[in-house]
Amino acid sequence: MARVDSHELRLLENGEAFFARVGEAIAAARDEVLLESFILFEDKVGLALQQQLVAAARRGVRVEATVDGYGSPHFSPGFIAALSDAGVRLRVFDPHRPLLGMRMHVFRRLHRKLLVIDGRRAFIGGINFSADHLADFGPDSKQDYAVEVAGPIAATVRDFMHAALSGDGTGERWHPPPAPRDAALRFVLRDNRNRSRDIEHAYRQAIRAAQEEVLLANAYFFPGYGFTRDLRHAARRGVRVVLLMQGQPDTPLARIARRLYRPLAESGVELHEYCRRPFHGKVAVVDREWATVGSSNLDPLSLSLNLESNLVVRDRDFAGELRARLLHLLEEDCEPVDQARMPPWRPWHVLTRPLLFHCLRRFPDWAGLLPAHTPKTALLRPDPGTTP
Structure with a gap:
């Protein structure tokens, strides 16, 4: 662990280190969990995250999760219902139905991977919530990195994510606080x-x-x-x-x-x-x-x-x-x-x-000349009668 100014930084390599620290942080959350991910799959990693978010919401923590509509194209009704019934708000950035079995709208995706706990601890990196970031996935498991940071910059990330939630999901209208050019x-x-x-x-x-x-x-x-x-x-x-x-x-x-x-x-x-x-x-x-x-x-x-x-x-x-x-x-x-x-x-x-x-x-x-559409973020709700 490195100490930088008033921050503590921990470099996390691959899913084994990342998912373990994320689970511990969510379990310790008292007020708020904010999450963004390009990919959330309904595999063993996604199901473990679902249980962690549900447990946090049931003890009174505000839980907001946003995934990309292209990277995370499908969830089962039971998966959504379990989150919704516990009070977790799961949103999809720019959702679109497949056309002839093909996922469309490849461009302008929400590719961020962010997690903020109580405005005090943040995770930033390239690791998605999917089992292919674990070594036991086999030869196709991915080599990747993230960083866990505790300190004032976590509040900056939280403010940005609040702005994204209150807008169209892009966060483009958020204005960061001024910082010196030589900031650590x-x-x-x-x-x-x-x-x-x-x-x-x-x-x-x-x-x-x-x-x-x-x-x-x-x-x-x-x-x-x-x-x-x-x-x-x-x-x-x-x-x-x-x-x-x-x-x-x-x-x-x-x-x-x-x-x-x-x-x-x-x-x-x-x-x-x-x-x-x-x-x-x-x-x-x-x-x-x-x-x-x-x-x-x-x-x-x-x-x-x-x-x-x-x-x-x-x-x-x-x-x-x-x-x-x-x-x-x-x-x-x-x-x-x-x-x-x-x-x-x-x-x-x-x-x-x-x-x-x-x-x-x-x-x-x-x-910039490509045909652009106004992105939107949709809140997923369970179908009536769905049992988690």
């Missing part, structure tokens, strides 16, 4: 209004200021031109730049992102793929002092469309612990990306590579 802890958001690039800017400012090392671990790495340019410039001025990415791409976009390998490597960036199991983390450490843990990938969806949240920490102890864990992954479970594993160079890349970078650079502007 910062709660950073990405939305589609006034904070559309705040998380990206936090990363890029740290990379541009780096003097020794940038260690970046991200499941979906496909940033824009400016971001990749900052990484390449850092490597060229002598900063050690290390990227840890997933070695088992599970989306077409993640596979296309491998086209970035060669120009990054040519600039001196070290590339590694995590091959033990799916990598789902969204973390970074710069100069062994600056660190971030959160929900934001470094791809067009997270940087340009989704609602995201990260915690930025300036502390050598916390950054050192995260760095040590990432270095352990690099040494034990990663493979370096050499020339033989990069997509082969072809003559037409002279044209396609600039086009790729142009698309990456302009994607945020283009994304």
Whole structure:
């Protein structure tokens, strides 16, 4: 555990550590539990969370939970009834019925993973409430991170979540309290209004200021031109730049992102793929002092469309612990990306590579032109006669 100003921080790795601490925190709640998650599945993890929330509500704690309508598309009537009967309010952000069995409205999702207990303790990270974050799920269990923080910033997260609950669920109209630029802890958001690039800017400012090392671990790495340019410039001025990415791409976009390998490597960036199991983390450490843990990938969806949240920490102890864990992954479970594993160079890349970078650079502007709809958050209610 790290102590930063008047805060206590605990780095949580994978579901085993995260779910245990979440359960203890909810069991100790006295006044309020506020939760947001992209995914809540009705598996053993989701059912355990349901029981924890029900128990809290029955002892008089206000319990508010919000999940994304795309990430969490279905709950059984009994699951909803058990929560509702106990007084838990479960909301779905931007719900839409499947069309011909396919989930629609992929863009502009609630991708945040937040939990606040009594305004004193907060959890921020990338871990969803699903069994695939546990090792016993098998080879497809995910490697991921979250941070537990106790202290004044938890009240800031609580105020933001209250604003999201009282509005359309986005929290875009919330105005954070002023904080010094060199604050040890910062709660950073990405939305589609006034904070559309705040998380990206936090990363890029740290990379541009780096003097020794940038260690970046991200499941979906496909940033824009400016971001990749900052990484390449850092490597060229002598900063050690290390990227840890997933070695088992599970989306077409993640596979296309491998086209970035060669120009990054040519600039001196070290590339590694995590091959033990799916990598789902969204973390970074710069100069062994600056660190971030959160929900934001470094791809067009997270940087340009989704609602995201990260915690930025300036502390050598916390950054050192995260760095040590990432270095352990690099040494034990990663493979370096050499020339033989990069997509082969072809003559037409002279044209396609600039086009790729142009698309990456302009994607945020283009994304704003996509047909937008006003998101809404719906309170789920049990069907009459449903027995929990």
